[in-house]
Amino acid sequence: MPLFRAFARGVSALLHPGRADADLADEVRHYLDEAAAAGQGAGNATALRETVRASGWEHAVETTVADVRYALRGLRRRPAFTLTAVATLALGIGATATVFSVLNPILVEPFPFPDANRLVTLDDRNSDGVPMPATLGTYAELVARTHSFQMLAAADPWRPSLTGITEPERLEGERVTAGYFGLFGALPVVGRDFTPADEQPGAPNVVILSEGLAERRFGGARAILNRPIELGGDLYLVVGVMPRVFANVLAPAAAVWSPVRERPTADFETRQWGHHYQLVGRLTPGSTVESAAREILAVGRAAVPDFPRPTWAGLTNGLLVRPLQEAVTGSARPALLAITLSVLLLLAIASVNVANLLLARGAERHAELAMRVALGAGRGRLLRQVLTESVTLALLGGALGLLLAEAGVHALVAASPPGLPRMDAIRLDPTVSLFALALTTLVGVLVGIAPALAARRGGGAAGLPRDSRRATARSRRTRGALVVAEVSLALVLLVSAGLLFRSVRLLVAVAPGFDPGHVITMQVVEAGHAFDSGPARVAFYDQALDAVRRVPGVASAAFTSLLPLSGEVDAYGYERESAPRPAGGDDGDALRSAVTPGYFATLRIPLIRGRLLDATDRSGAPEAVIINERFARRLFGDRDPVGQRVRFGPEQSGAHAWDEVVGVVGDVKHYSLAVGAPNEFYVVNGQWAWVDNVETLVVRSSGPAAALAPLLQRAIWSVNAHVPIQRVQTMDGFVAASAGNRRFALLAIETFALAALLLAAVGLYGVISGSVTERVREIGIRTALGASPGDVVRQVLRRALGLTAAGAAVGVLGALAATRLLASMLFGVTALDPLTYGAVIAVLGAVAILAAWAPARRAVGVDPTVALRAE
C-alpha cells in the first residue's frame, strides 16, 4: 500500500509536472511566508523547491529525460559530428551483426541434432586425394566389421520425376538406408520411418516426403499420408512426412526419400559398387574421429572372403572420416573466416573513429565543462550528462546499425554462392544484435568518460585557459595516434581486398579448356517406363538433337552425361591392356562423359591427336574411347596413346572387350577453374554398360545464348512432352559460379575495405581540420611573415601524409601477417604481391591528400589580422 502510494505520487508528478510544481510552490511559499512573519529567514524559495523535488524517485527519471533531451539538443547543434559518429557506429555494428548472424549457424552453432558432435561423414578418396562418395559394398562391410559406430547410414542421390499429374517435375531426393533419419535423431511429423522390412527386395514401393513438398503439391502432410504418388511411372505409397525443421544438411534440397533396396554382391558391374553413396555415422560415446578412421584402416587392410572388393573400392587406404559439420561447411570456411576477420577490422576502425570524434568533441567542450565545474555544477551530474550524450549516440548508432544488419543479412544471403551450407538457418541473430548494442554502449561509455574525467580534474576557474590548452595538445597527440591506427587497419583491409580482387580477375581469365561463350545448357531427364530400354534412350537423345538443331540460331548441339564446372562427378577405375595392374592395386580413376559425337565441336574442346567420335561409333561397333591429355600422359607416358586399349569401371571383368583409344583431346577444367584438370575419358552413349537417363543438352548459338532457352525446351518437348527439363544455365554462368566462393568473399571484403577507407578518410579529415583550427594563429603569423599559400598547403598536407605514412608502415606489417590467412583463397598472386601493396599505398596517399584538401584550403584562406585578433 505505501509502495503504491509512492509510485502513484511519482507517476502523477511525472504526468502533471505543472500541477506538481504549483503544489510544491504553494507549500514552499506558505512555509517561507510563515517564517518571514515569525521573523525568521528560511532561505531561497527556488533552492528549497529544488531540494524537495530532488527527493522523489521521479526526479531521477526527470533528470535522465532532461539529460537525454540536452544530449539530443547538443547533437542536433552539431549535425556533422552527430551524423558522422552515428553513421560510423551504424556501419560498424551493422556489418558486424550481419556477418556474425550469417556465420553463427554455419561455423559456430552446432548442427541441430542431438549429440551433433558425434556425427561423422565417411568418404572414399580418388587417386588425387579428392573426397568422393563410397560404395554400398563398403557400407555393408563397415556395418558388419566395425565397432566405432552406434549407427551407420548410406544415402544415394535420387532424382525421380513426379509423373501422373499435371506439371510433371523432377524432384531432388535420396535413397537412404533404414537408419538414416534415426541417425540424425529425426522422426517423421506424421506417418512412420523406414524399417529394415522396407529394404527387402520385392517389398512394396514406399516414400517419405518433405513437409514442404507435401504442402506444395499434395495439400499437406495429412492429406497425402498413406496415399500413392507416381514417380517415374511407378506408384509409391507415402508412408511418412519429414518435418520442415529436419535440417538434412547432406542434401538440403531433398524432398523425397525411398529405401535403398540393393544388396552388394560379388558382381561388381552393379550400381552398388559405384561411388555414389554418402556414408554418415554416429560414433559410439567412446570413439573419436581418429579412432574410427584407424579402425576402418585396419579393417580395410585385412580383407575377408565374406566381403569381396573391386579394385576401385579397395579400402586399403581407409576412408576419410570427418565431423559432419566440418565436412558440410569446410569448403566455405576460408571465405567465411576471411570475411569475419575483415569485419572485425572494420569494427575496430569504426570504434577508433568514434573515439576520435568523441575526443575531438571532448577537447572542444573541455572549456565548457571546466566552466560549469567552476560555476558549481555537481561533478557526478556532469559526468552523468556527458555519459548520457555518449550512450545516446551509441544507441542511435546501434539502432541504425541493426536496421542495416537486417538489410545486410538479406543482401548477403542473396549474394551467397550456391551450395553455401545452412543458408536457410540464417537470420538476424537476437543474441548478436544485443551483443552489438551492448558493445557500442560500452564504447560510448568508455570514450565518453575521458572528457568528463578531464573536466573533473580541471579544477577551478584560475587554471582554466592554460589547462584547456594543455589538454588540447594531449588530445591532438592521442588523435594523431588513433588516425595512424585507423590508416593501418584500413590498409590491411584494402590489401586483402586487393589480393582477392586480383585472384578473381586471374581466375576468371583462366582458360577452362573449352569456349564458354554463346553456350547454353539444360539438363534433360528421361522419366517413366517409356525409357526403360537403352536403345529407347539413345533414340530419344538422337531425335531431340535433330529437333534442337532445327531451331533457328543453333550453331551446334550435343548431349553429355557430365558437364564441366557443374559440380557433377562420375568417376571410374580403369585398366590398361599393355600394363596389367598388380593384384589389388588401384591406379586411381577417371571421369566418364557419355556424349554424342558433336560434343567436342560444340564446346570447342581441341583435338590433339587421332580422331574425334563420330556417327560410326555406335552400339555394336568396336568400342572407341577418347581421353584427355593429362590422362594420356598418365596412362602411356610418352608413347602414342592412339590405338592403345583400356577398360573402365564395370567393363573390368575378364569377359568384356577392350576399348580402343581413338583420340586425345585437350584438358578441361572440371571441378573448378582453380583446380587442375582431372583424368577424363569420353565414350558415346551406345557403347557403355548403360545409357544415362539424365543428360545435359549443350548448344552453341550464333546469337545470345540465354535467349534460346525457351525455343530449345519447346523443341525437346515436341519429341516427348513428359521429360522434365531443369538447370537451364549458360556455360558462362558455370564459369562465373566456379569463382563463386572467392567472389562472395571479395564482395564482402571489398565492401568492408571501401567503408574502412571512407572511415579512415573521415578520421584523417577530422584530425587535419582540427589541427588547422588550433593553429590558425600560427598560420596567420606565418602568412604575415610572408609564407606563400603553397607553403601553407604544404604544411597541412605534410601532416596528413606524415600520419598516413606512419599508418601505412604499421599497416603493411599487419597485412603481411593477416593475408597469410587468405592464402588458401588466393589464385595466381602471392600474399606479398607488390603490385597490390603499391596500389593500396597509392590509394591511401591520394585519399589522405583529398581528406586534407579542404582544411588546407581553409588554412590558405586565413586572414592574418583576423587570426591574430582572435587570441
Added chain:
Amino acid sequence: MDQPTTDVIQGTLDLLILKTLSLAPLHGYGIARRIEQVSRGVFSVNPGSLLTALQRLERAGLIDAEWRATENSRRAHFYALTRGGRKRLETEAADWKRRAGAVARLLSAEG
C-alpha cells in the same frame, strides 16, 4: 537565545514530525516551529529537510496531507497522522527511548 542551536539529529526528524503531529494536525512551518519551541531552541529545523521528510512520510502512508486555505498565503498542506503513522510512532518512540536511555547510562557511568 544564547544556547547554540543544532540541526536535528540524523534519523530523528521523522520521529519528531510524527510525535508533533500526534498532538494536532499542522502545516509545515507549524511543525518546524513546534519542534523548535518544544526543544527549547536546541533543535533548528532545516526547511528543505522538513519538507522533504513530509513528502517522504506522506508517500510512505504515515501521514496524510490535506490542502487548506490559509490567511496570508493561498493554501497550504495540513498534515495529520494516519493509523500507520501512529503505530510507527509508538515503535520508533519506544526504540528511541531504549537507545537514549542506554546512551545516557553510558555517558553517566563514571570510571
